[in-house]
Amino acid sequence: MIEILKKEEFIITVIIVILGIVTHRLIIWSASKISERVSRSELRKQYVSRYFGYILWTLCLISIILVWGINNDGFWVALGSAFAVVGVALFANWSILSNVTASFILYFTFPYKIGDRVRIHDKDLPVTATIKDIKGFxxxxxxxxGEEITYPNNLLLQKGVSILHQRKESIFDITNETDPTAT
Structure with a gap:
């Protein structure tokens, strides 16, 4: 009887691993297709694949642990404690989570990409620069x-951004005094 249960658990574990591999490959393929369609860099595709991979394989590992029915109370206490610490850390530093979320939004929906010259309209710190890379945070x-600036992704979503293309400055930077068409 014990051998039959172990055999079923082994088969379910193999199925979970195969589903994990297939799902991860599907995510990589989808990220590649989306990257081609929206002109995103190879590096951005790797970020998305890596982040989804972390989530997917963590869920697979937890599923396998549940299938094998590990009833060691110490293990579950340690796992619960680890999740509590991570939850508190994310709640205390919600901006970290919002930056990661913003990174995904920037990847999939926003019109600017690596190499674009942009103007960030921030009344306290206006920035005109070229996007060199969009990372996770x-x-x-x-x-x-030649000055390099790291700008949080969540602020990039909150501020107005102009894509300058060949222009030196944004139309929002032109005052009436310098605008020859002003009356």
């Missing part, structure tokens, strides 16, 4: 003077 910008 921040966007790396480089000004025309």
């Amino acid at each position: 921040y966007t790396l910008l480089e000004t025309s003077e």
